[in-house]
Amino acid sequence: MSLNGIAASALSALKTSSAALGVVSNNISNVNTPGYARRVVNQQTLAAGGQLMGVDIASVQRVVDAFLQQENLSAGGTASQYDTAAGFFTQLNGLLGGPGDNQSLATGLTNMASAFGVASQAPSSSSSSTAVLNAMQGLAGDISNVSSTITSLQSQVDSQVVNSISSTNALITQIYTLNQQIKTATALGDTSSALLDQRDTALNTLSKTMGIRVNQQGDGGVNVTTTDGINLVSNTYAVLNYAGGVQNGTYGNIQIQDTNPQSGLVIGQASPLDPHLSSGSLKGMIDMRDQTLGGLAQGLGNFAQNVAQAFNAQTNANAAYPPPTSLTGRDTGLLTGDALNFAGKTTIAVADSTGNLVSRIDVNFGAGTLSVNGGGSVSIGSTVGSFTTALNAALGANGTASFTNGQLSIAANGSNGIVVQDDATTPSSRGGTAFSQFFGLNDVFTAQAPSILSTGLSASDASGLAAGGVIEFSLKGPAGDIVKQVNVTTSAGQTIGNVISALNTALGGAASFTLNGNGSISTAKSALYSDYQLNVTGDTTQRGTTGVSFTELFGIGDNNLSNQATNFAVTPTVAKALQRVGFSTPGITASSVAGDSVLSGGDNSGAIALQNIITGNRNFAAAGGISAQTESLSDYAASFYQQVSTVSNAVTQNQTTQDNRLQEAQSRMASNSGVNLDEELTNLTTYQQAYTAGARMLTVVDQLYQTLLQIQ
Numbered sequence: 001m002s003l004n005g006i007a008a009s010a011l012s013a014l015k016t017s018s019a020a021l022g023v024v025s026n027n028i029s030n031v032n033t034p035g036y037a038r039r040v041v042n043q044q045t046l047a048a049g050g051q052l053m054g055v056d057i058a059s060v061q062r063v064v065d066a067f068l069q070q071e072n073l074s075a076g077g078t079a080s081q082y083d084t085a086a087g088f089f090t091q092l093n094g095l096l097g098g099p100g101d102n103q104s105l106a107t108g109l110t111n112m113a114s115a116f117g118v119a120s121q122a123p124s125s126s127s128s129s130t131a132v133l134n135a136m137q138g139l140a141g142d143i144s145n146v147s148s149t150i151t152s153l154q155s156q157v158d159s160q161v162v163n164s165i166s167s168t169n170a171l172i173t174q175i176y177t178l179n180q181q182i183k184t185a186t187a188l189g190d191t192s193s194a195l196l197d198q199r200d201t202a203l204n205t206l207s208k209t210m211g212i213r214v215n216q217q218g219d220g221g222v223n224v225t226t227t228d229g230i231n232l233v234s235n236t237y238a239v240l241n242y243a244g245g246v247q248n249g250t251y252g253n254i255q256i257q258d259t260n261p262q263s264g265l266v267i268g269q270a271s272p273l274d275p276h277l278s279s280g281s282l283k284g285m286i287d288m289r290d291q292t293l294g295g296l297a298q299g300l301g302n303f304a305q306n307v308a309q310a311f312n313a314q315t316n317a318n319a320a321y322p323p324p325t326s327l328t329g330r331d332t333g334l335l336t337g338d339a340l341n342f343a344g345k346t347t348i349a350v351a352d353s354t355g356n357l358v359s360r361i362d363v364n365f366g367a368g369t370l371s372v373n374g375g376g377s378v379s380i381g382s383t384v385g386s387f388t389t390a391l392n393a394a395l396g397a398n399g400t401a402s403f404t405n406g407q408l409s410i411a412a413n414g415s416n417g418i419v420v421q422d423d424a425t426t427p428s429s430r431g432g433t434a435f436s437q438f439f440g441l442n443d444v445f446t447a448q449a450p451s452i453l454s455t456g457l458s459a460s461d462a463s464g465l466a467a468g469g470v471i472e473f474s475l476k477g478p479a480g481d482i483v484k485q486v487n488v489t490t491s492a493g494q495t496i497g498n499v500i501s502a503l504n505t506a507l508g509g510a511a512s513f514t515l516n517g518n519g520s521i522s523t524a525k526s527a528l529y530s531d532y533q534l535n536v537t538g539d540t541t542q543r544g545t546t547g548v549s550f551t552e553l554f555g556i557g558d559n560n561l562s563n564q565a566t567n568f569a570v571t572p573t574v575a576k577a578l579q580r581v582g583f584s585t586p587g588i589t590a591s592s593v594a595g596d597s598v599l600s601g602g603d604n605s606g607a608i609a610l611q612n613i614i615t616g617n618r619n620f621a622a623a624g625g626i627s628a629q630t631e632s633l634s635d636y637a638a639s640f641y642q643q644v645s646t647v648s649n650a651v652t653q654n655q656t657t658q659d660n661r662l663q664e665a666q667s668r669m670a671s672n673s674g675v676n677l678d679e680e681l682t683n684l685t686t687y688q689q690a691y692t693a694g695a696r697m698l699t700v701v702d703q704l705y706q707t708l709l710q711i712q
Contacts, residue, residue, distance in 0.1 A: 003701050003704055003705060005051075005053065006697060006700075006701050007697075007698060007701045008053060008054055009046075009052070009053060009054035009055075009697070010054075010694045010695075010697035010698045010701065011054070011694070011698070012046055012053070012054030012055050012056060012694075013054060013055055013690060013691070013693065013694030013697070014691060014694040014695060014698070016043060016054075016055045016056060016057055016690075017687045017688075017690040017691035017694060018691060019041070019057055020041040020043075020057070020683070020687045020690075021684065021687045021688065021691065023039050023040075023041050023060055024680050024683045024684050024687060025684075026039065027039060027675045027680050028675065028677065028680050028684075030675065031675040031677060033197075034201065035197050035198075035200050035201035035204065036197050036675070037062050037063055037064050037196070037197060037200070037673040037674075038062075038063050038673060038674065038675045038676075038680075039060050039061065039062055039063070039192050040060070040061050040063055041057055041060055041061075042057070042058045042059045042060070042061055043055055043056070043057060043058060044056055044057075044058035059191055059192075060191070060192040061191065061192065062191065062192045062196055063672065063673050064200075064672075064673050065669075065672050065673070066216065068665065068668050068669050068672055068673075069200070069214070069669070070213070070214060071665045071668075072204070072207075072662075072665045072666060072669050073203060073204065073207040073212060073213075073214065074207070074211070074227075074279070074665075075658065075661045075662040075664075075665040075666075076204055076207045076208050076662055076665075077207045077208060077210065077211040077212070077278070077279035077280045077283075078211075078279040078658040078661070078662075079208075079655075079658040079659050079661065079662040080207075080208035080209070080279070080280050080281045080284065081279045081280055081281065081283045081284040081287075081658070082284065082651055082654045082655035082658050082659075083281075083284070083655055083659070084281040084284030084285055084288070085284045085287065085288050085292070085651045085655070086651050086652055086655045088153065088157060088284075088285075088288045089647075089648045089651055089652075091153060092149075092150075092153060092293075092644070092648075093644070093648060095149045095153070096146060096149060096641070096644060104142065104637075104641070105139070105142055105143065105146065105303065105637040105640065105641075106634060106637040106638055106641070107142075108135075108138050108139030108142040108143075109139060109614050109633055109634050109637060110634075111135045111138055111139070112132075112135040112136060112138075112139055112614060113611055113614045113615075114135070115128075115131040115132045115134070115135035115136075116132060116135075116607050116608075116610045116611035117611055118131055119131070119132050119583055119604070119607040120583070120604040120607040120608045120611065121604070123321075123583040123584065123601065123602060123603060123604040123606075123607055124321070124601040124602060126578065128583075128607075129578035129579055129581060130578055132581050133570070133574070133575070133578055133581065136311075136444060136445075136570050136574075136581070137569075137570050137575070139307070140445060140568050140569045140570050141569075143300065143303070143304050143307070143565050143568040144565070144566070144567060144568045144569060146300055146565070147297065147300055147301075147304075147562075147565040147566050147567075147568065150293050150296055150297045150300065151297070151566075153293055154246070154251075154289050154293045154294070154297075155246070157285050157288055157289040157293070158244050158245070158246065158251060158289055159244060160285055161242060161244065161254070161282065161285050161286065161289070162242060162243070162244040164209060164281065164282060164285070165240050165241070165242050165254065167209075168206070168209050168210070168240055168282070169239055169240055171202055171205055171206045171209070172206070172224075172232055172233060172237050172238060172239075172240075173237060174202050175199060175202050175203065175206065175222075175224060175232075175233050175237075176233050176237040176261065178195050178198055178199040178202065179199070179221040179222060179233065180221075181193075181195050182195045182196060182199065182220045182221060183219045183220050183221050185220065186219060186220030187219070187220075191220070199222070203222075203224070206224070206232075207280065208280060208281060209280045209281050209282055210226065210277055210278075210279070210280035210281075210282050210283065211226060211227045211277065211278035211279035211280050211283070212224055212225065212226060212227065212232065213225050213226070213227050213229075226273075226276040226277070226278065227276075227278040227279075228276050228278070230256065230271075230273070230276045231258060235261075236258045236259060236260060236261060236267060237258070237259055237261060238256050238257065238258055238259065239256070239257055239258075239259050239266070240254055240255070240256055240273060241254070241255045241256075241257070241270065242254040242255065247537040247538060248535065248536050248537055248538065248539075248557075248559055249294075249297070249535070249559040249562055249563070250474060250476070250533075250535040250536075250537050250559055251289060251290060252482075253272035253273065253274045253480060253481075253482060254272065254273040254274055254282070255270040255271065255272065255273065256270065256271060256272075256273040256276075257269070257270040257271070272480065272481060272482060274286055274479065274480025274481065275477070275479045275480055275481035277480070286480055290476075290480065291478060292647055294533075294562075294624075295624035295625045295643075296624055296640075296643070296644065297561075297562035297565070297624065298558070298561045298562055298623045298624035299623050299624030299625065299626045299640050299643060300562070300565045300624075300640065301449075301561040301562045301563065301564035301565045301566075301623070301624075302561060302564070302620060302621065302623035302624065302626070302636075303565070303620075303633070303636055303637060303640060304447060304451075304564045304565035304568050305447075305451045305561070305564040306618055306620060306633065306636070307445060307633060308443075308445040308446070308447060308451035308564070308568075309451050309452070310613045310616075310618060310633065311444055311445055311610065311613060312437055312440070312442075312443045312444060312445060312451065313433075313434070313437050314606070314609050314610050314613055315442045315443065315444045315581060315582060315610070316420070316434065316436035316437040316440075316441060316442040316443065317422065317434070317436070317437075317585070317606075317609075318442070318582035318583065318584060318585060318606035318609070318610070319419050319420075319421070319442075319582045319584050319585065319586045319599055319606070320417075320442075320579050320580050320581065320582035320583075320584070321355060321579070321582070321583070321584050321599055321600065321601040321603070322353040322354070322355065322417055322579070322599075322601075323351050323353075323355070323412075323416075323417025323418060323419050323599060324417050324418060324577070324579075324580055325411060325412050325415070325416065325417050325418070326409065326410065326411035326412065326418065327409070327410050327411075327418050327420070327436075327441040327442065328407060328408075328409040328441075328573070329407050329408045329409070329439035329440040329441045329443070330406075330407065330439065330440030330443060330446065330450065331405065331406040331407055331450075331546055331547065331548055332406045332407070332408075332438070332439060332440070332450075332455075332546075332548075333406050333450070333455070333543050333546050333548035333552075333553040334384050334406050334455075334457075334543075334546075335384070335385075335406075335462070335464045335543065335544045335546070336383065336384055336385030336388070336403055337383055337384075337385060337462060338383060338384050338457065338461055338462075338464075339382060339383060339384075339456075339457075339458065339461055340365065340380070340381070340382055340383055340384055340386070340387050340430075341430050341431075341456040341457070341458070341519070342365035342428055342429065342430045342435060342456075343365050343366050343426075343428070343429050343430075344365055344366065344422070344423060344426045344427050344428040344429050345362065345363060345364050345365065345366070345422070345423035345426050345427070345428060346363050346365075346420065346421070346422045346423060346427070346428040346434070346435040346436070347360055347361065347362050347363070347420070347421045347422075347423070347588050348360075348361045348363065348391065348410065348418065348419075348420055349361070349418070349419045349420075349421070349586070349588055349598065350395070350398045350399055350412045350416050350417070350418060350419075351416065351417055351418075351419050351598055351599055352415070352416050352417075353415050353416070353417065354597075355597055355598060355599030355600055355601065356594075356595055356596065356597055356598070357588070357592050357593065357594055357595065357596045357597075357598045358398060358412075358416055358594055359372065359373060359395075359396075359398045359594065360372075360373055360374075360588060360592060361391065361394045361395070362374070362590075363380065363391075363428070363435075364377075365380075365428055365435075366426070368380055368381070368382065370390060370391070370394055372394050372396075373593070373594070374590070378390060378393075378394065384403060385403060388401055388402065388403040388408065391410070395410075397413065398412060398413055398416065399411050399412040399413050399416070399418070400413075405544075405545050405546050405547070406543070406544075406546035406547075406548060407439075408439040408441070410441070419586050419588070419598065419599060420435065420436040420441060420442070420586075421586040421588045422434050422435065422436070430454075430456035430519075431452075431454030431455055431456035431518035431519040431520065432454050432518050433452055433454060433456075437452070438452060438456070442580075442582065443571050443574075444570060444571060444574050444580075444581060445568065445569070445570060445571065446568075446569060446570075446571045447563070447564055447565065447566060447567055447568045447569070448563045448564075448566040448567045449552060449555065449560055449563035449564050449566070450548075450552070450553070450555070451564060453520050453521075453554060453555035454516075454518040454519050454520040455519035455520065455553060455554065456518065456519040457496050457515075457519040458496065458515070458519065459495060459496050459497030459500070459515055460495055460496070460497065461495060461496050462493075462494075462495060462496075463490065463494040463495055463496050463498065463499045463543070463550070464543040464544045464546075465490040465494060465499065465541045465542070465543060465550060466490070466492070466541075466542070467490060467491050467492040468489065468490065469489065469490040469539075469540050469541030469542065469549075469550075470487050470488070470489050470490075470538065470539070470540050470541070471487065471488045471490070471503065471536070471538070471539045471540075471541060471549075471550060471551060472485070472486070472487040472536065472537045472538035472539070473485070473486050473487070473503075473506075473507065473534060473535065473536060473537065473557070474534075474535050474537050475507075475510055475511060475525075475529055475532050475533070475534050475535075476532060476533045476535060477529070477531070477532045477533075478531055478532070483510070483529065483532070484507065484508075484510050485537075486506040486507055486508075487506070487538075488502050488503055488506045490502075490541055490550075496515065497515065499550060500513050500514075500515055500521070509526055510525070510526055510528070510529055511523060511524065511525045511526065511529065511534050512524050513556070520554065520555075521554040521555075521556055523556065533558045533559070534557060534558055535557050535558055535559045536551045536556060536557035536559060536560065539551045539552070561623060582606050583603065583604055583606045583607040583610075584599055584600060584601070584603035584604075584605065584606050585603060585605045585606050585609075586598055586599055587599065587600075613633070614632065614633055614634055615632050615634065616632060617630050617631055617632055618630070618631070618632070618633065618636075620636055624643070625643055625647070626639050626640065626643050
């Protein structure tokens with residue numbers, strides 16, 4: 001080899017070693033940089049005409065393992081999903097408290113049981129009435145507060161979803177932009193660009209928001225999709241849209257749509273993203289908002305409905321002492337022209353302030369008659385309006401009765417009061433509910449939604465809905481997919497049966513409604529959608545002038561159950577008058593005449609009956625993850641907290657598992673792609689020595705040239 005060839009080889013060694021030292025230097029300086037993957041130098045021999053001409057750098061390779069990279073993305077997504085859920089559960093558990101806390105449902109029931117126990121010992125004491133009212137308001141406040149807590153947390157989660165959308169869009173756009181830059185760098189021969197680290201960092205961040213799959217392309221770019229193949233980044237990129245907000249307790253979908261990067265115009269139709277979220281914080285937030293919190297809201301609503309039904313039934317069977325001068329019921333949603341549809345017997349009496357009978361009206365719904373003080377039978381007609389007219393006439397000079405905007409009101413004249421008592425043998429019933437409770441004459445609890453859903457209406461009854469009202473439904477799956485959205489517009493002259501038929505037609509078999517004999521409506525979903533939620537997203541209908549919509553009247557929609565706990569409270573009438581909570585049982589018989597004592601201030605039987613409600617068993621339907629069961633109100637309250645605890649523990653266990661998985665994935669990534677200082681120091685020494693050797697070769701060549709020059 002000539003001296004020139006030796007010099008060229010030495011120079012290539014210097015150049016190669018210098019570049020390699022630069023790579024090692026970058027590795028060492030980025031040892032603590034997140035997302036940095038170490039680079040290694042691949043050397044090759046230089047040759048010309050089959051002769052060795054030194055050394056060169058074939059490539060600077062970025063050390064990454066595709067499998068470990070995808071595992072890190074997958075583990076990051078699932079860990080983020082459960083970390084997000086666990087964070088919300090920490091808030092929820094702190095806000096709800098536990099079964100033994102002062103604000104818990106179980107404690108509220110215990111306080112009520114204690115208050116009724118004291119009242120049974122001193123039923124005529126004002127302090128007993130005060131204690132009972134305070135206990136009832138305490139329980140009502142607990143139910144309403146828990147409902148508000150769940151709703152507020154749902155809104156908070158939804159707001160975070162909205163905020164996450166803008167940052168996710170920014171990440172997707174950033175990855176697309178980096179893709180284009182990396183493709184350009186790759187085309188120019190740069191396979192170790194720092195842009196690759198930036199893109200990997202962006203991909204890791206995106207994976208924590210939503211589950212993604214990354215496919216490496218030959219040109220240096222990557223295609224990014226959801227785990228089931230929905231495009232996020234390719235030659236186009238996706239844009240997410242979600243404005244947030246709730247419609248009747250139901251949240252909509254995040255929409256995803258491809259965008260042309262050149263024009264900025266959208267491509268094709270937007271589609272829901274929710275069903276394609278397999279992991280990530282978005283998945284954790286949406287599951288928490290819709291499934292976990294939505295389920296708890298339904299479980300709470302189930303509890304609230306049973307509390308209202310149980311206590312309202314008993315207080316309507318009881319009587320206050322002295323009897324109240326008037327009884328005004330709830331808005332039943334009924335119209336004066338609706339069929340009466342009551343069976344059995346009840347007595348509506350006027351008594352003086354000492355509990356002595358003034359007048360009694362015995363109503364025989366089965367026979368369609370009433371009688372005053374055991375006198376002759378008078379027809380009550382067949383409608384709610386005709387009955388009210390007959391009752392008003394029967395009260396005569398002793399009182400009045402009216403039915404307006406769905407509410408029945410009965411009042412006594414002067415200082416007298418009204419007492420209602422069902423027949424012991426054949427009690428009154430409309431749709432399975434006694435007369436006084438059906439109209440809510442002595443209710444103690446109320447909420448946003450009526451607790452009585454057995455309306456007693458039949459298919460032939462007029463719907464009472466004006467033309468142009470719209471009922472809107474959505475059928476939403478557990479993964480967030482909305483498979484059906486329908487709306488039905490009412491028309492004039494429809495019957496209840498006509499409206500139900502129209503709803504069934506619109507749903508097309510995905511779900512169907514059936515009007516039962518008691519006037520309630522049951523919902524059946526097809527086998528394809530058995531675990532889907534049929535939600536009412538809007539209803540502008542109104543029965544007459546009652547203000548009650550069609551779906552509210554019948555409790556249609558899975559989201560209606562949650563409303564049973566919304567604004568749960570002691571009725572305003574009871575809250576303003578301590579004595580309205582009756583601790584007595586009326587004693588009216590067929591032989592009772594004016595002047596007979598039919599109500600006693602010392603009677604404690606009603607207070608005992610109210611106390612027994614708390615421990616008596618009731619049939620609870622399945623709701624919010626709590627299975628159908630027969631148990632007491634106290635036990636169901638415990639089941640509610642147990643459900644919170646069970647789901648919370650499951651999330652915590654998954655969080656631990658997935659966090660450990662992520663740590664393992666990160667450890668393996670660091671072992672494969674991370675910078676090892678010992679290894680880099682060895683490389684540093686090797687390349688320094690190679691540089692020194694190259695320099696010595698140049699020195700020797702120089703000396704040889706000097707010697708040759710001296711010979712000349």
